[in-house]
Structures are given as structure tokens and as C-alpha cells.
Amino acid sequence: MRRVYLDNVATTPLLPEVREAMKPYLGEFFGNPSCIHDWGDAPREAMELARSQVAKLIGANPEEVIFTGSGTESNNFAIKGLALAQQNKGKHVVVSAIEHFSVLHSAKTLEKWGFELTLVPVDKYGVVNPEAVRKSLRKDTVLVSIMHANSEVGTIEPIAEIASITRQNNVLFHTDAVATVGTIPVDVKKLGVDALSLAGNQFYGPKGVGALWVRKGVRIMPLLDGGVQEGGRRAGTENIPAIVGLGKTAELAKADMATRIEHLTPLRDRLLAELPAKIDHVVVTGHLQNRLPGNASFCVSFIEGEAMLMLLNSQGVAVTSGSACTSRALKASHVLIAMGLSHELAQGSILFSLGLNNNPEDVDYVLEVLPPIVDRLRQMSPLYAKFTRTSKGGN
Amino acid sequence: MPIYSEKVMEHFMNPRNVGEIENPDGVGEVGNPVCGDMMTFYIKVKDNRLEDVKFKTFGCGAAIAVSSMVSEMAKGKTLEEAQKITPQLVADELEGLPKNKFHCSNLGAQALNKAIKDYLKKKPKGGGKK
Numbered sequence A: 001m002r003r004v005y006l007d008n009v010a011t012t013p014l015l016p017e018v019r020e021a022m023k024p025y026l027g028e029f030f031g032n033p034s035c036i037h038d039w040g041d042a043p044r045e046a047m048e049l050a051r052s053q054v055a056k057l058i059g060a061n062p063e064e065v066i067f068t069g070s071g072t073e074s075n076n077f078a079i080k081g082l083a084l085a086q087q088n089k090g091k092h093v094v095v096s097a098i099e100h101f102s103v104l105h106s107a108k109t110l111e112k113w114g115f116e117l118t119l120v121p122v123d124k125y126g127v128v129n130p131e132a133v134r135k136s137l138r139k140d141t142v143l144v145s146i147m148h149a150n151s152e153v154g155t156i157e158p159i160a161e162i163a164s165i166t167r168q169n170n171v172l173f174h175t176d177a178v179a180t181v182g183t184i185p186v187d188v189k190k191l192g193v194d195a196l197s198l199a200g201n202q203f204y205g206p207k208g209v210g211a212l213w214v215r216k217g218v219r220i221m222p223l224l225d226g227g228v229q230e231g232g233r234r235a236g237t238e239n240i241p242a243i244v245g246l247g248k249t250a251e252l253a254k255a256d257m258a259t260r261i262e263h264l265t266p267l268r269d270r271l272l273a274e275l276p277a278k279i280d281h282v283v284v285t286g287h288l289q290n291r292l293p294g295n296a297s298f299c300v301s302f303i304e305g306e307a308m309l310m311l312l313n314s315q316g317v318a319v320t321s322g323s324a325c326t327s328r329a330l331k332a333s334h335v336l337i338a339m340g341l342s343h344e345l346a347q348g349s350i351l352f353s354l355g356l357n358n359n360p361e362d363v364d365y366v367l368e369v370l371p372p373i374v375d376r377l378r379q380m381s382p383l384y385a386k387f388t389r390t391s392k393g394g395n
Numbered sequence B: 001m002p003i004y005s006e007k008v009m010e011h012f013m014n015p016r017n018v019g020e021i022e023n024p025d026g027v028g029e030v031g032n033p034v035c036g037d038m039m040t041f042y043i044k045v046k047d048n049r050l051e052d053v054k055f056k057t058f059g060c061g062a063a064i065a066v067s068s069m070v071s072e073m074a075k076g077k078t079l080e081e082a083q084k085i086t087p088q089l090v091a092d093e094l095e096g097l098p099k100n101k102f103h104c105s106n107l108g109a110q111a112l113n114k115a116i117k118d119y120l121k122k123k124p125k126g127g128g129k130k
Helices: A016-026 A038-058 A071-085 A101-112 A130-136 A159-168 A240-278 A305-314 A334-338 A360-380 A382-392 B006-013 B061-074 B079-083 B087-093 B099-105 B108-122
Strands: A065-068 A092-096 A116-120 A141-145 A172-176 A195-199 A210-214 A282-284 A295-300 A349-353 B026-031 B038-046 B049-058
Touching: A016 A038, A016 A240, A038 A065, A038 A195, A038 A210, A038 A240, A065 A071, A071 A092, A071 A101, A071 A141, A071 A172, A071 A195, A071 A210, A092 A101, A101 A116, A116 A130, A130 A141, A130 A159, A159 A172, A240 A282, A240 A295, A240 A360, A305 A349, A305 A360, A305 B006, A305 B061, A360 B049, A382 B038, A382 B049, B006 B061, B026 B108, B038 B061, B038 B108, B049 B061, B049 B079, B049 B108, B061 B087, B061 B099, B061 B108, B079 B108, B087 B099, B087 B108
Parallel strands: A092 A116, A092 A141, A141 A172, A172 A195
Antiparallel strands: A065 A210, A195 A210, A282 A295, A295 A349, B026 B038, B038 B049
């Protein structure tokens, strides 16, 4: 049976070149980069090379890059660390309603610590209106965090526009760029942000490593106390093999980005156009133009996403869904609900996230196997029965 | 370990008794799309026994497997026997359900019970249905 991985939003496969680059640091070069003896040299040099590779990918200075253990850690660090470092100035933070839980829940934790939180809404395409951000700002606002793109619906946010507003108002602006760094061009200067999160496993690097870029001169309170690793901002012995992998994957992403986008976009566009053409009552979620190159997300009426996911899996296809039943918390995707979708429609969420390994035949295969799956589940669905009765019965 | 037991997967992949019954003796509907799962059970009763049981389900893999299992357990049973089917018994027959899914997906017994009650309410007093 054909096996088609279309869940690159969950994680991407490690590139062979990246794995090879990591290997020596899982073997011979096991030393601790903090050590002064010879064993510390190679890991330290490799780590600093990785730092400059990551910095180059986002147009930053290497000394502004702090390695972390994940995108989630980077987001926690940014939200809590930047807010706490400025709490004498004010205690109000602003985030969008569709942020990743590592931002949203960090902001809720700040609320428990005495901060006030404003959630900025999005429109039906998942776009944050910069004017809504402007209106949310108060005298005591110390931090705004809006994601660069939402990986669930693919929408890319107007970060540069929002940044010009935060700058005018002298408020720090963090962006969660986990979905975009390594996938589309990201330049911290062009975006105009003050801090930016990224993660290795979202662009063919290893898991367990991320980075937070913080503009020089911006104060941040460390989350982890201990040694003086990462300039005293993130204590703990560094995960050298993963950091090396992150650096290597950043270098490759910078070199190959245009080719990758050219590869992914037509595959995505075929799914976006042909699935709704093949299956009735399917809607594309997210913005149609300002969209991540590998993201094809839909809601299928009258059926539930987890059941679709399981039947696709039985045909060798890996996808994800934002349905309540798919989430461990059994709640429908907060992103889809914030975009104004009904719970019923959100239940039919399905997300194809394409990657470098996909090809046109994979798209053909999905277009072949999904329609009968949808049909099978609809034949089982009381909602579909009601719909056909009322539409055919002319009632 | 996969999140679903082999039995759940088997019923999900090959659900028994999917469909509706024309002129059913009882119908029971539970759940709503907000909580995620919705089930409708249809029954045909003859001589106090469930001659036929069919269902339609909107929901996750577990919800579909539960519906299928309940229909299989109920078919041929007397009404009194069928009313004794509990969510726990259904879960046991399915070799377990994920903890977080026990309540939301395990509505099959409730839907069946509602269908039986519907039948009992409609049934003319004193005599069975022809």
C-alpha cells in the first residue's frame, strides 16, 4: 500500500544531511561546551556555527539567538520572560485568539500572576486586523504577541503592519514564527519585531530544539536559573547534537527555500482546488492567498475529523484534524471557533500539511481515496440524513 | 500502543447494522454536534424482542464502534435484557475505550434505551404491536 505522510505540521522528517551533521556530536564530540579543556572546544565551535546559521536564516545577529528546548519553550520564554522583565512599566499583554497554546496558555499564566490579558479577534480567514491590535493597546501594555502564520489554517498574518503600530506605541512585539521560519522568508528587520520564536522539527531539523531571537537591548527574564549558558538567559547544558542539527537545517533551508516553495505550492493548490470540486459541501479554511505553501486545510460537512483521519490512515495516509474528538482535551480547535465556524463544521476539520517528500502522485492518491471515505462516513451520519431529507424533500 | 483496542478498530472499520429502519417501532437520538458525537438508534420490536436494530452516528472512531457494538449486543434480546446494556458493558465488550473518550463516545446504550422508551410510550396499552 502507498504510504503518504501529510502531517508535516506535527513534525517533519529529519533530512539525511542534517542527521549526518549531528552524528559526530552523538559520538566523538560529546564534550560540554562550557568546559575549558580540549573536549569543550569542538562542541562549542559547532554550537556557535549553528547560532550563526540560524541568525543568517532570519537576518539577525548571532548573539541575539538563544537556543531552547522547543518552540513551546521559546514561546513560554518570550511571553513570560518579556512581560516579567517589564512588570514595573505595566501589566497588560495582548495576544491573538488563534495563537498556539504555548503562547495562549503562557498568557493565561501571566493573568494568574496579576497581569491583564486582551485577546485580539480574527476574521473568518483567520487574519488579525492591525487596527484591532492598535485599539487593544493601553498605557500599561508591555507586550504584544501575534503569530507569523497559523499552521492549522495556513494564514499568514500582517506582522510588519502590526509591528509599525507597536513601535509607534513603544510596546514590545513578539511573533511566534514556528510555522514560518525555514518555510517562507523570515527577516526580523523586515518584520520589525522585537522577539521571534522558531523550532527545528518544523523544517526538517531535529525535535527537542528551538530558538528565541531577542533584539539586542531588550530585557528578558530567564525561565531557567542555573549556570550562565546562553549568556545567562537559558541555563542548562546545551543539547549540542540537536543545536548542530538546527544550524544545519537552517543553512539548507536558506539555500533551498525558493525551490521548496516552488515544489510545495502547486501540490497545495491542487488539493485546495480539486478536493472541494470532487466532494460536495467542503470548505477551505484559512486565507486563500496569504497562505503557507504546504497547507491545505478544509472542513467537511456532516462528518467528524477523527473518523476521516482513521480511515485515511487505513489507506496509508497521515493527516490531522482540529475536531474535538481528535484533541486529547476533546475541544474543537480554538482557531476554527475564533474564525467563526460552527462547532458542527469544525468537527469536520481535516488538514493536509505537505512536505519536501511529497509528489504529485501523493496528491492523486489523496484525491482518489478521500471521496469514498467521506461518502462512507456520510452514509453513516444522522446529520447528512437530515440534510438530504430536507433538501430533497423540499421541506 | 495504538489508542484504540483491536476490537474497537474492527467495529470501526466494519460497523454492523448501519442505516435506518423504515417505519421503526422506536427511535432514540442522543448527543449533539457541539460535544462531538451524535447517535440515532432505530428499533423494530416483535414479541417483546428487538427483531432489528440500526443506527446512524456522527462522531469519532470510538463513537462508531460503540454504536456498532450496541446494535450487535441488542439484536435478538428482549426489551428488558436490552435495557440492561450499560456503557460499562459496551466498553468491556470493546476491550476498553480510551479514558477521555469513555463518556462522550459511549452514548450507544443511552440511545438504544431512548429508542426502547419511545417504543413503550407509543405502544397501545394492553396489547403488543402486530
